[in-house]
Amino acid sequence: MRKPRIVVLGAGYGGLMTVTRLQKEMGTDAAEIILVNKNDYHYETTWLHEASAGTLHHDRVRYSINDVINRSKVNFLQATVEDIKIEEKKVITDQGELEFDYLVIALGAEAETFGIQGLKEYAFMISNVNSARQIREHIEYQFATYKTEDEKNDERLTIIVGGAGFTGIEFLGELGNRIPELCKEYDVDPKKVRIVCVEAAPMILPGFDPELVKYARAKLEKKGVEFSIGTPLKEATENSVLIAKGEDEVEEIKAGTVVWAAGVRGNPLIEKAGIENMRARVKINKDLRAPGHDNIFVIGDCSLMINEEINRPYPPTAQISMQQGEVCARNIASLVKGSEHLEEFTPDIKGTVCSLGEDDAIGVVYGKKLTGTKASFMKKVIDNRALYMVGGPSLVFKKGKFKFF
Ligand code: FAD
Ligand code: NAD
Numbered sequence: 001m002r003k004p005r006i007v008v009l010g011a012g013y014g015g016l017m018t019v020t021r022l023q024k025e026m027g028t029d030a031a032e033i034i035l036v037n038k039n040d041y042h043y044e045t046t047w048l049h050e051a052s053a054g055t056l057h058h059d060r061v062r063y064s065i066n067d068v069i070n071r072s073k074v075n076f077l078q079a080t081v082e083d084i085k086i087e088e089k090k091v092i093t094d095q096g097e098l099e100f101d102y103l104v105i106a107l108g109a110e111a112e113t114f115g116i117q118g119l120k121e122y123a124f125m126i127s128n129v130n131s132a133r134q135i136r137e138h139i140e141y142q143f144a145t146y147k148t149e150d151e152k153n154d155e156r157l158t159i160i161v162g163g164a165g166f167t168g169i170e171f172l173g174e175l176g177n178r179i180p181e182l183c184k185e186y187d188v189d190p191k192k193v194r195i196v197c198v199e200a201a202p203m204i205l206p207g208f209d210p211e212l213v214k215y216a217r218a219k220l221e222k223k224g225v226e227f228s229i230g231t232p233l234k235e236a237t238e239n240s241v242l243i244a245k246g247e248d249e250v251e252e253i254k255a256g257t258v259v260w261a262a263g264v265r266g267n268p269l270i271e272k273a274g275i276e277n278m279r280a281r282v283k284i285n286k287d288l289r290a291p292g293h294d295n296i297f298v299i300g301d302c303s304l305m306i307n308e309e310i311n312r313p314y315p316p317t318a319q320i321s322m323q324q325g326e327v328c329a330r331n332i333a334s335l336v337k338g339s340e341h342l343e344e345f346t347p348d349i350k351g352t353v354c355s356l357g358e359d360d361a362i363g364v365v366y367g368k369k370l371t372g373t374k375a376s377f378m379k380k381v382i383d384n385r386a387l388y389m390v391g392g393p394s395l396v397f398k399k400g401k402f403k404f405f
Pocket of ligand 1: 009010014036039043045047049079080081108109299319353
């Protein structure tokens with residue numbers, strides 16, 4: 001009899017957790033496991049703001065998928081998924097077609113542009129290793145070019161960050177550390193550089209603890225960040241952004257770099273596949289399956305779960321994606337064994353820590369508020385834990401963060 005085939009799409013937090021747990025749970029005879037990913041490496045999406053600012057080299061944020069999978073149990077296919085044919089139980093990739101018995105969709109998120117004009121053409125997004133490398137290089141190019149121009153264009157040195165959610169704030173924290181280095185390297189007067197964060201809501205980090213938000217804002221302002229709050233970005237052009245100020249007023253800010261970090265949506269392949277979705281995220285059942293599809297699991301940023309305590313979706317996070325990966329693996333193992341008794345998933349939120357650069361952060365961990373070096377220490381512990389969960393101590397030694405103070 002043919003072994004059931006499990007196909008896992010995406011080697012991010014959710015996909016890799018699923019596969020590394022499946023390879024522990026199941027013997028080689030039980031099922032064929034195929035992991036499909038665009039690149040032959042996994043990247044720590046949660047560290048991309050560092051690679052984008054240039055405070056951490058992009059090779060530090062990625063590692064080879066072959067280093068963490070057991071190749072006697074898992075076949076890795078480096079391919080880009082192009083379509084998912086639900087009814088035909090088939091995945092179409094640029095390397096050919098793959099049939100599946102069980103499918104795990106863990107293809108992550110895309111930046112949400114809300115249809116705002118000019119963003120796709122002119123703004124950078126912190127999405128993956130390629131885009132992070134491009135942002136770092138672009139900012140550096142602006143500094144280098146500035147010095148070659150006889151007629152100085154100071155606006156070249158303005159960086160706009162759209163969105164003061166966690167991604168925007170973490171990126172600003174890194175910029176705060178990186179810009180003084182760039183000024184030194186390119187002999188640029190720091191007073192010429194502007195970093196402006198544009199946020200639509202009336203506060204930065206909307207919904208987070210107000211005392212910690214106040215701390216973060218003060219620390220970032222000290223690093224030279226200007227905040228334009230309650231001013232939604234309306235349009236991006238080749239060399240500026242337009243922001244709404246009040247009902248009728250629109251202000252144009254000229255800038256050499258625009259980075260859009262104002263939220264995410266799921267992977268567009270979800271929409272293409274015709275699975276019922278909200279902004280490319282599937283409102284999954286408690287057992288992590290897509291409603292009406294007993295052999296399809298959707299996890300990570302492609303999934304949507306409601307926090308019943310507040311009747312709002314859980315935010316898409318690595319923390320939840322990894323926890324889902326563990327349960328997803330156990331549920332698939334149960335189905336393969338012929339059991340219909342699946343585990344229900346409930347996120348276990350241990351806290352949230354937002355970095356403000358190499359040595360500073362804010363956070364709430366197990367209900368306790370943290371700031372400064374304590375919070376920054378905790379952030380690195382969390383980063384190292386994610387490595388440990390997937391690749392054990394050897395991955396932590398290879399890729400971990402050990403500069404604690
Ligand atoms: P991902 O980890 O993004 O992985 C998706 C994978 O799918 C990638 O390997 C990608 O290459 C692959 N893929 C995509 N499309 C295709 C395709 N067509 N074909 C083949 N492969 C494909 N969350 C936290 O909990 N804590 C944090 O501190 C935190 N910090 C963050 C910092 C930043 C800068 C950002 C951007 C996000 C942060 N998040 C954080 C959110 C977190 O990174 C995401 O929630 C998490 O990465 C989602 O995991 P995932 O497995 O769904 O997708
Ligand atoms: P987000 O949704 O958390 O924040 C987006 C921000 O952009 C909001 O403050 C929103 O008001 C603002 N915004 C929306 N439209 C705008 C406009 N037109 N003009 C200006 N501002 C606008 O999204 P994110 O920061 O991209 O984070 C994505 C996910 O990743 C979230 O779930 C987040 O929790 C998670 N994340 C977590 C961490 C962490 O835990 N340290 C770090 C980064 C990201």
